[in-house]
Amino acid sequence: MSILVNAETRLVVQGITGREGDFHSRAMLEYGTPIVAGMTPGKGGQTALDGRVPVYDTVVDAVREEGANTSCIFVPAAGAPDAMLEAAEAGIRLIFCITEGIPALDMLQVYWVLRQQGVRLIGPNCPGATSVGQAKVGIIPGNIHRPGPVGLVSRSGTLTYEVVQAMTDAGVGQTTCVGIGGDPIVGTSFIDVLDMFNQDPETDAIVMIGEIGGDEEEHAAAFCAREVRKPMAAFIAGRTAPPGRRMGHAGAIISGGAGTAESKRQALQAAGIAVADSPSQIPALLRQAGVR
Amino acid sequence: MKLQEFRSKEILARHGVPLLPGEVARTPQAARAAAERIGGPVVVKAQVLVGGRGKAGGVKLASNPAEAEARAEEIIGLNIKGVTVRTLLVAPAAKIAREHYLGLILDRGSKSITVIASAEGGVEIEETARANPAAILRLPLHPLIGLQRHNVRRVSFFLGIPPELRGAFADALSGLYAAFIGSDADLAEINPLVITDDGQLLALDAKIVLDDSALARHPDLEAMRDLDEEESSETAAREAGINFIKLDGTIGCMVNGAGLAMTTMDLVKLAGGEPANFLDIGGGAKADRVAAAFRIILDDPNVRAILVNIFGGITRGDEVAHGIVEARAGLTREVPMVVRIVGTNAEEAAEILRRANLITAESLDDAAAKAVAASAGELR
Numbered sequence: 001m002s003i004l005v006n007a008e009t010r011l012v013v014q015g016i017t018g019r020e021g022d023f024h025s026r027a028m029l030e031y032g033t034p035i036v037a038g039m040t041p042g043k044g045g046q047t048a049l050d051g052r053v054p055v056y057d058t059v060v061d062a063v064r065e066e067g068a069n070t071s072c073i074f075v076p077a078a079g080a081p082d083a084m085l086e087a088a089e090a091g092i093r094l095i096f097c098i099t100e101g102i103p104a105l106d107m108l109q110v111y112w113v114l115r116q117q118g119v120r121l122i123g124p125n126c127p128g129a130t131s132v133g134q135a136k137v138g139i140i141p142g143n144i145h146r147p148g149p150v151g152l153v154s155r156s157g158t159l160t161y162e163v164v165q166a167m168t169d170a171g172v173g174q175t176t177c178v179g180i181g182g183d184p185i186v187g188t189s190f191i192d193v194l195d196m197f198n199q200d201p202e203t204d205a206i207v208m209i210g211e212i213g214g215d216e217e218e219h220a221a222a223f224c225a226r227e228v229r230k231p232m233a234a235f236i237a238g239r240t241a242p243p244g245r246r247m248g249h250a251g252a253i254i255s256g257g258a259g260t261a262e263s264k265r266q267a268l269q270a271a272g273i274a275v276a277d278s279p280s281q282i283p284a285l286l287r288q289a290g291v292r
Numbered sequence: 293m294k295l296q297e298f299r300s301k302e303i304l305a306r307h308g309v310p311l312l313p314g315e316v317a318r319t320p321q322a323a324r325a326a327a328e329r330i331g332g333p334v335v336v337k338a339q340v341l342v343g344g345r346g347k348a349g350g351v352k353l354a355s356n357p358a359e360a361e362a363r364a365e366e367i368i369g370l371n372i373k374g375v376t377v378r379t380l381l382v383a384p385a386a387k388i389a390r391e392h393y394l395g396l397i398l399d400r401g402s403k404s405i406t407v408i409a410s411a412e413g414g415v416e417i418e419e420t421a422r423a424n425p426a427a428i429l430r431l432p433l434h435p436l437i438g439l440q441r442h443n444v445r446r447v448s449f450f451l452g453i454p455p456e457l458r459g460a461f462a463d464a465l466s467g468l469y470a471a472f473i474g475s476d477a478d479l480a481e482i483n484p485l486v487i488t489d490d491g492q493l494l495a496l497d498a499k500i501v502l503d504d505s506a507l508a509r510h511p512d513l514e515a516m517r518d519l520d521e522e523e524s525s526e527t528a529a530r531e532a533g534i535n536f537i538k539l540d541g542t543i544g545c546m547v548n549g550a551g552l553a554m555t556t557m558d559l560v561k562l563a564g565g566e567p568a569n570f571l572d573i574g575g576g577a578k579a580d581r582v583a584a585a586f587r588i589i590l591d592d593p594n595v596r597a598i599l600v601n602i603f604g605g606i607t608r609g610d611e612v613a614h615g616i617v618e619a620r621a622g623l624t625r626e627v628p629m630v631v632r633i634v635g636t637n638a639e640e641a642a643e644i645l646r647r648a649n650l651i652t653a654e655s656l657d658d659a660a661a662k663a664v665a666a667s668a669g670e671l672r
Contacts, residue, residue, distance in 0.1 A: 077505065103476055103506035104398050111403055112435045141604075141635060156551025158603040162656065165603075165634065182550060184400045184478075211551050214400045237554040240539075240561045241570070248535040248550025248572040250505055251400070256418035261558075278559055280657050 002131035002176040003151065003196040003203075004094065004122070005033075005070065009135045012037040012059060012068035012092070014075055014083045016048045020098075021074035024139050025049055028072075031142040033135040037062035059090035070094045072128065072137050077101040080124060081110045088119040095187070096137050097124035104250070107185040114187060121187025125249070127157040127179035140164075140177060148173015150291060151197035153190060154209035155182050155216075155249070159237060163209055163279045170283030172291060175203045182211070182249030190220035198228050205231040205291045207282060208273075210264055212238030213252045217264040225271035231289030232273045233282050236261045293502045296339045298381045299516045300498040303475055309467035309482070310460050311495040314383025323364030326382040327357040336363045339379040340372050341521050343416070348372040353385055378520055386496060387489035392451050393417050394465065395481030396472045398503070404432040405472065407439075407465070409447045413484030439469040453493070460493040475513055476506030525591045532584040534573055541566025542667050544589035544598040544627075546582070548573050556601045559656055565664035568595045579615035586619045590627070597628045597667035599659055604635030613641035617648040628666035632659040 011028070015021040016038030026049055029035050037056055038048040044057030056062045059071065071087040073080055073095065080099040087095050095114070102124050114121050122129060128138010132145040144161055146168040154160040160179050167174065178193050180186055190208060197203045206228065210217040217236065224232060239261040241247050243254040254260050265275050274285040295303070298316050305313055315326035316339070327334045338350030345351060350372050354360035360382060370377045391413030399406040409429045412420050420427055429450045433439055444462050453461045464485060472480040479501040486496050507514050519527055529536030535550065539557075543565045547553035550572045557567035569592070573585050589595055602612050612633055620629065630651045633641040645652050651666060653659035665671040 078508075101505045103509070104478065104503045105473065105476055105506065108398070108403060108405070108435050144635070154551070156549065158547075158549030159551030159555055161603050161635065162552055162555070184398065185403055209551070211554060216400075235555075237551045237558060240557045240567055241554055242537070242539065245537050245570075246504065247537065247554050247570055250503075252550060252554070256416075256421075277562055278657055279555065280655055 002134060003193070003200050004129045004176060004178060005131050005135045005137050007034070007134050009137065010034055010036045010067050010069045011137060012039055012062040012066070012071050014039045014059065014071055014073045014087065016040060016053065016055060016074070017043055018074055022048065024074065025053070027142060028136055031136045033137060036066040037068050059087050059092060063090045063092065068092065070137065071096065073097040073099060075099060077103075081106040084110050084121065085113060088114050088117045092119065094120050096122045096126070096128045098126060098128060098138055099123075100125040102183065104183070104185055107183065111185055111187060122178065123181040123186060125183040126181030126186070127160060129176060129178040131176045132174050138179070140179065144168055145177070146171070146173040149175060149202065149204035150207055150286060151175050151200065151203040151205070152177040152207040152209070153193040153197070154179050155211050155251070156209055156237065159209060159279070163207065163235065163282055166280050167207075167283050167286070172283045172286055175200065182251050184214065184251040190216050191223045194220060194223060194228060198230060203230065205233075205286055205289060207286070208232065208234045210234065210236045211249065211252050212236070212241050212247065212254050212261050213249070213259045215258065218267040221267040221271040221273065224273060231286065231291060233276060233285040233289065234268045234273050235276045235279055235282060236264045236268070293504055293507060293517060294341045295500045295502065295513075295516055296341065296379070296518055297337065297498060298339055300480075300500040301495070303471050303500060304467060304482070304495060304498055307467040307470040307474065309464050309471070309495050310493055311498070312384045312386070314381050317364060317380045317382050318378060320361045320364040320368065323380055323382050324357045324361035327354060327360035330382065330384050333385040334360050334382050335385045336360055336367060337381045337383065338367050338370065338372060338377040339381055340375045340377060341518065342373040342375050345372050350377060375521055386486060386494060388484070388486045389489050390487040391484035392486070393420070393481070393483045394447070394468065394485045395479065395483065396468055396477070398478050399432060402432040404435050405438070407431040407433065407443065407447055409451055411451050413486070417481070417483070438473070439466065454487075456491070457487065457493045464493065464495060471500070475500065475510060476503045477501060478503050525588050528591070529571070529588050532581065532588070534571060534581065534585055534588065536588055537570040538592065539567055539569050540594070541568045542594050542596040543663050544568045544592070544595040546571050546573060546585050546589060546598065546600045548575065548602050552601065552603060556599065556656065556660070559660040560599065560663060563657070563660040563664045565660070565667055568592055578611070579618055582612065582615035583619035583622060586623055590623060590625050595627060597630065597663050599663035600629065600631040601656060601659060602633045604633060604638065608636050609633040609641035610637040610644060613644040616650070617644060620648070628671065630659050630663040630666055632656065
């Protein structure tokens with residue numbers, strides 16, 4: 001088992017013929033992800049990835065012809081909201097949006113429409129998810145993983161890779177690693193993913209990587225105290241971030257004294273979760289909690 | 293991006309929010325002329341993006357044009373929390389009977405645009421939230437149909453707006469909402485929204501913060517950016533497509549990815565140093581972007597060492613290493629550099645760095661410790 005993506009995933013890549021879409025689709029295919037279709041309007045009938053993947057004009061076609069059930073979006077910010085709505089309309093039930101820089105008001109509408117349609121959206125502005133040894137959707141480098149019992153959820157990209165690499169180097173493997181995205185409005189919350197890991201029989205422990213801004217980590221901490229009985233370790237980025245400034249991610253901002261790293265660390269510790277001062281401490285904290 | 297008060301009022305007025313716009317002045321003489329045109333008592337207000345300008349002496353009353361000139365003379369050049377006042381707003385003074393707070397925010401928790409209203413205006417809403425949370429109404433609006441008339445009525449009754457001013461209040465809230473949507477704001481607030489002695493409802497001060505991700509579709513708003521209040525290095529970074537925030541420390545940081553960039557700063561601090569900046573060069577960092585990042589970091593005379601931390605995923609390590617070596621050759625100032633490159637082609641990267649005599653590190657903790665030592669002159 002694992003969560004979100006696995007061998008049953010039938011992926012359509014929206015924007016497969018673009019530079020990013022092409023580059024990362026090759027990496028996904030190499031990892032073993034079942035990419036069944038690509039989608040670029042006006043390029044229907046062509047193939048992508050050296051003839052290995054058929055390209056369709058619409059997501060509807062990709063679903064009808066290839067049975068696509070999951071989408072990964074590499075469309076630029078101006079077109080990404082429409083791409084998400086198109087995928088949902090076509091019957092896709094799991095969408096990963098990698099695109100960064102989507103206006104928040106656009107995301108607000110997409111969020112609620114997708115919710116009404118019962119679609120799970122991961123992102124936007126996220127690196128995707130990898131179920132180790134099964135499938136990877138998004139841009140997380142495939143070579144940093146090692147199979148094992150730990151699930152990881154993060155708001156970040158390269159920081160996630162840093163933590164995963166530290167775990168792999170220390171011999172602590174992963175079930176699934178999920179990046180939920182650094183924007184203020186994202187489709188899937190920490191709690192959503194924590195809940196999935198909590199119910200996944202193969203996941204024995206959970207790592208959560210948060211950052212300054214908002215109060216999602218605080219809510220997640222309360223959820224963990226209530227529901228999660230699996231050992232956990234956490235890291236929060238941004239202890240040195242000044243208030244009132246956006247730290248790269250649109251959502252990473254301390255405003256009106258709320259959203260500080262200290263508040264999140266305290267909430268997690270109060271929930272009995274071990275909080276690391278450096279990503280390198282995560283494997284040891286997991287070992288202490290009994291992870292093999 | 294934060295907009296100055298006079299810009300925010302300009303936008304609100306365009307959407308029908310009742311207010312007395314006033315005039316912008318950049319010299320005491322211009323302030324006097326503005327006061328003459330306005331007639332009657334005026335208030336002279338420093339236009340700065342930092343809070344607390346009233347307490348700092350940046351807002352003053354003047355009963356006639358000569359006084360307006362004198363007050364302007366005092367305020368121009370004033371240093372408010374590190375910002376030098378260059379621009380003033382001269383606006384008609386109002387006799388205030390009641391002050392309210394009225395704002396709209398993009399609320400991450402409820403995933404909606406939320407109205408925030410309080411009968412206690414004139415103070416920061418965060419302060420009211422701490423001292424008297426019951427005095428605040430938070431009303432999430434429907435994300436797909438937006439502000440409805442019943443929402444307006446609810447806020448109006450909550451604030452106890454007198455019957456004869458309910459029409460004006462509806463104009464204020466509807467206008468605020470239209471301005472929020474029309475400019476892709478994160479925050480739009482009127483504080484205070486006042487009722488005057490002679491029974492007028494007016495927006496006396498306003499603040500709009502725009503969503504940076506939406507600025508591309510609002511070139512008119514982008515043009516309102518106040519470059520006077522931005523660090524010159526931050527302006528240069530923005531133009532180079534680099535996420536950069538200047539801080540007060542001595543260790544320059546260059547990292548790919550925002551979360552990792554914050555973590556790198558945190559670890560510098562943990563190792564006993566102080567970060568000089570936040571810098572995210574983004575994905576696929578090419579030589580020219582790396583060179584620009586170095587120039588921006590070294591523009592800060594406090595920088596004693598640079599820590600480069602690249603986790604190659606999308607970014608190829610050897611490409612970054614070449615970029616670093618090339619860029620270093622072109623730098624005007626030499627400081628010790630600690631470079632850590634992990635991931636795709638890390639081996640090749642390390643070899644390139646070693647040949648160029650740069651300090652390398654394997655772990656991030658090690659890199660931070662070396663950067664702190666290098667900044668103290670203990671490692672070269």
